[in-house]
Amino acid sequence: QVQVVESGGGVVQPGRSLRLSCKASGFTFTNYGMHWVRQAPGKGLDWVAVISNDGSTKNYADSVKGRFTISRDNSKNTVYLQVNSLRAEDTAVYYCAKEPHQWLVEYYCDYWGQGTLVTVSS
Amino acid sequence: QSALTQPPSASGSPGQSVTISCTGTITDVGRYNSVSWYQQHPGKAPKILVYDVTKRPSGVPDRFSGSKSGNTASLTVSGLQAEDEADYYCSSYGGTNNVLFGGGTRLTVL
Numbered sequence: 016q017v018q019v020v021e022s023g024g025g026v027v028q029p030g031r032s033l034r035l036s037c038k039a040s041g042f043t044f045t046n047y048g049m050h051w052v053r054q055a056p057g058k059g060l061d062w063v064a065v066i067s068n069d070g071s072t073k074n075y076a077d078s079v080k081g082r083f084t085i086s087r088d089n090s091k092n093t094v095y096l097q098v099n100s101l102r103a104e105d106t107a108v109y110y111c112a113k114e115p116h117q118w119l120v121e122y123y124c125d126y127w128g129q130g131t132l133v134t135v136s137s
Numbered sequence: 138q139s140a141l142t143q144p145p146s147a148s149g150s151p152g153q154s155v156t157i158s159c160t161g162t163i164t165d166v167g168r169y170n171s172v173s174w175y176q177q178h179p180g181k182a183p184k185i186l187v188y189d190v191t192k193r194p195s196g197v198p199d200r201f202s203g204s205k206s207g208n209t210a211s212l213t214v215s216g217l218q219a220e221d222e223a224d225y226y227c228s229s230y231g232g233t234n235n236v237l238f239g240g241g242t243r244l245t246v247l
Contacts, residue, residue, distance in 0.1 A: 124183075
C-alpha cells in the first residue's frame, strides 16, 4: 500500500536550518509529483512546495521562496525539504503528500504522511 | 488570513445534510475546475474526499459530494454520521503554480 513517512523535524533556534525527508513506498515514486504542506499548531493547512516526478519543475509558496528548497532523489524514493533562516512562524507539522496521477502536477494530493513537527524556538 | 474563505464551523444531526462553502476569486476557484476537499480528524493526516470539483476517489462514500458556482465551491455531506465529525478544508489551484487552502471548517455532529 502507498506510504509516505516524514522525518527530520525537531526543535531549532531561529535563523538555523533543517532538512526534512519523506520516504515513499508502495508506488512507482519516479512517476509522481510530490508536495510539502504544513500546519501550524491549531491552525489550517498551508501549502509549501511541489516538485514534479523528474525534479525538473519546482514551485513554492511566496512565504517560503528563497528560504526553502524542495528536491528529490528518485534512487532513494525520497523527497526533501531544506528549510533555512527559520522563523517562529515556520513552527508547524510538515506533511509530505503525493500527486494522484503519473507524470502530471495537478496541484492536489491523494496520499499524505503523518507529518513531522518543526518547532522554531530559542 | 486564508486565501479561500470557509465558515469556521458547521453542524447537523445524524442523518441530516450539511453544506460547507469555500469562496475564492475569479483567478482561482472561479477560473479553474481544480477544487479539492480534505477531511482531517484530530491528530491525523488529511484525507482527500473530492477532487476536480465533483470527483470522488475510490473508497470515498457517495455521501460526500462537491459542486461549484462562480467563485464558490461547496461540499455537501449527506446522511451525517458520527464519524463525519472532523475538520474540512477546501483547496484550489491558485493560478500561479501554487495551491490555495481555505481556513477550515469544524463539522460537529449533534
